[in-house]
Amino acid sequence: MNFNFVTHTPPGTVTGYLREFIKIGGYYFMAHHTDSVIFRSVDGLNWTNISGTLSASVTCLCVNADGTIILAGCADGAVYRSTDTGATWTRYDVSTYEISRIVFANGTFYRSEQLYNSGKYGAYRSSTDGINWTLLKNTTTERFYALAGIGTDVYLVGDNATQGCVFKSVGGGVPSQVYSSANTIGFYAVAELGAGRVGVCGFNGAFEYSDDGGSTWTKATGIPAVTLSSIGVFNGNVYVASTSNIYESTDNGATFTAYSVPDISGTIQNIRYIDGFVVLIGSGGVYITSRGNTVSGTVTDAAGNPAARTVRAYRRDTGQLVHETTSSAVDGSYSLLLGDVGEIDRVVIADDVAEGVVYNDIIDRVIASGGTV
Numbered sequence: 001m002n003f004n005f006v007t008h009t010p011p012g013t014v015t016g017y018l019r020e021f022i023k024i025g026g027y028y029f030m031a032h033h034t035d036s037v038i039f040r041s042v043d044g045l046n047w048t049n050i051s052g053t054l055s056a057s058v059t060c061l062c063v064n065a066d067g068t069i070i071l072a073g074c075a076d077g078a079v080y081r082s083t084d085t086g087a088t089w090t091r092y093d094v095s096t097y098e099i100s101r102i103v104f105a106n107g108t109f110y111r112s113e114q115l116y117n118s119g120k121y122g123a124y125r126s127s128t129d130g131i132n133w134t135l136l137k138n139t140t141t142e143r144f145y146a147l148a149g150i151g152t153d154v155y156l157v158g159d160n161a162t163q164g165c166v167f168k169s170v171g172g173g174v175p176s177q178v179y180s181s182a183n184t185i186g187f188y189a190v191a192e193l194g195a196g197r198v199g200v201c202g203f204n205g206a207f208e209y210s211d212d213g214g215s216t217w218t219k220a221t222g223i224p225a226v227t228l229s230s231i232g233v234f235n236g237n238v239y240v241a242s243t244s245n246i247y248e249s250t251d252n253g254a255t256f257t258a259y260s261v262p263d264i265s266g267t268i269q270n271i272r273y274i275d276g277f278v279v280l281i282g283s284g285g286v287y288i289t290s291r292g293n294t295v296s297g298t299v300t301d302a303a304g305n306p307a308a309r310t311v312r313a314y315r316r317d318t319g320q321l322v323h324e325t326t327s328s329a330v331d332g333s334y335s336l337l338l339g340d341v342g343e344i345d346r347v348v349i350a351d352d353v354a355e356g357v358v359y360n361d362i363i364d365r366v367i368a369s370g371g372t373v
Contacts, residue, residue, distance in 0.1 A: 020061040021281045023274045024070065027085055031058040031072065038072055040086050043321050050086045054078070062102035062109065064129065071109060071130045073099030079111070081130050094133050097122070102130075105149015108172060110136075112144040112156060123147065123156055125172055137167070137175045143186075150192040155214070157200050159186035164202050166190070168214050178214035181206065191231040193238050193253045201228035201240050209253045222256035223247050232271030234278060241268035241280060261287055275322065277337070298332040306332030 020031035030039040030047065036058055038051035056076035063070050072080040077095030079102070082088060097113040104110075109126040111133065121144045124133040142165055143158040154169040160180065164187040167175040181187070184206035193199045193209060201207040207220040207228060226242040233239070238249040240256065246268070247256040261268070261280060270281040280287040301307040308329035313322045313336045327334035 017269070018281050018286070019058055019269050021270070021274075021279060021286050022061055022063070022272060024063050024067050025085060028274075029061060029070070029086060031061045033057045033059065036074070038080075038086065038089075051080065051089055054080060055091065059099055060102050062104055064104050064109070065107070069129050071102050073102050073111065075099070077113065079130055092131055094124075095122075100144065101146045103147055103149055103154075105154055106152055106172065110147055110149065110154050110169075110172075112147045112158075114143055114145070121158070123154075123167075123169070123175055136169060136173070142167070142177070145186070145188045146190055148190045148192065150190075150198055151196075153213075155190045155198060155200075157187035157190045157202070159202075164200070164206060166200055166214055179210070179217055181208060181217065183208065183219055188227075188229055189231045189240075191233055193233055194236065195252060197252055199231055199238065199253045201231055203227050207240055207247075207253065207256070218254075220249070220253055220256060222249075222258070224258075227267075229267055229269065230271050232273065232278065234273035239271050239278060241271055243267050246271070246278075246280060296333070296335040299327040299334060300332055306330060311336065 017033055018030060019033040022029050026042060028041045028044050032039065034057065036054040036056055037049050038058060039047040040050045041047045054074055055078050056074040058072055059075055060073040061070065068083060070082045070086060074080065075098045077093065077097050077099060079092045079094050079099060080089040081092060095113050100112045100114050102109060102111045109130050111124050112122070113124070114121045121142060122138045123136040123144055125136055126133045142160045144156045145158045147154055147156040152171050154172060154175070156167040156169070156175055157164070159165055162185060164181040164184040165177055166179040166187065168178045169175040184203045187200045187202035187206070189202070190198065190200045197209050197211050198214060199207065199209045205223040205225045205228065207223055208217045209220065210217045223240065226245070228240050228242055230241045231238065238253045240247045244261055245258050246261055247258050249256045268280050268282050272279045272281065295313055299307050299309045299311060306329065307327065309327050310324055311327055311334045312324040315322055323336045325334050325336055
């Protein structure tokens with residue numbers, strides 16, 4: 001698995017790290033934690049601040065099933081709501097605690113919250129699309145870091161100060177604890193792995209799964225004693241992220257293989273599947289992955305010398321930008337990741353470059369989705 005750093009980054013005047021990166025309809029959305037801003041882009045290259053500076057750090061983004069409602073959770077307990085694809089936002093003060101996660105499951109928004117210093121944590125359900133919320137569980141003994149809708153139930157994960165714990169809300173009711181793990185002091189993510197299997201991950205390399213609704217759990221193999229921050233499930237494979245590695249399972253979370261993510265800055269906050277790529281949202285930007293499906297070639301300037309130029313690949317059917325990179329100033333070489341995005345028929349130098357010639361291996365033909373170049 002190859003990793004390339006992509007220019008899905010906010011304007012240079014904004015510093016700090018990203019918390020979320022998602023695509024809704026024809027727009028990309030980026031939640032910037034440190035500067036309390038939500039950005040939107042139509043191409044992943046040019047970004048607009050669509051929220052202004054919010055009241056506190058943005059901790060999460062969530063969209064309903066048909067993409068008509070977006071919720072943004074913040075560290076001060078505010079939830080911002082948009083019904084026009086992020087053009088305008090309305091603030092709702094739903095709590096005084098940090099909103100740790102919002103999910104949409106079974107036609108309903110759910111959220112978890114926490115206030116580290118006071119030791120108070122809670123889980124809530126909204127029957128009004130994020131405006132009003134009903135308490136499901138309030139506790140001072142367990143901390144909730146994440147939640148996920150799985151089937152008709154909602155799972156919450158966290159810790160009880162000494163062990164990782166899993167709670168289950170049956171049909172959206174009051175959550176009850178179904179598991180406490182001696183393998184870790186905390187779980188930080190939960191997801192449906194497929195075929196009814198539930199997976200959780202957290203501290204000390206703990207990735208565990210259950211096939212019976214949380215009654216019994218099995219620890220996966222292949223992951224060292226590192227902190228695991230997020231889970232992604234795409235195209236039948238399971239991905240788990242740590243600070244600088246991603247772990248992949250092709251057997252529904254039973255065993256994992258490690259892949260190093262070069263030069264990534266800080267912890268991977270989330271894993272998503274966007275435009276045919278596995279996308280890692282890191283503290284310093286966004287990384288995309290590829291399995292060798294690439295376009296390569298060289299670039300020369302007007303005099304025929306190797307040149308460093310921005311090179312881009314586009315989709316044949318929609319004209320969508322797939323990936324961009326910079327060719328080498330030494331020999332003019334470049335390699336573009338394609339992913340599983342459909343046919344590619346254009347590789348060009350960026351429009352803002354006045355001169356240069358790009359040579360590549362897709363002249364007069366297209367590359368089919370999933371093919372190897």
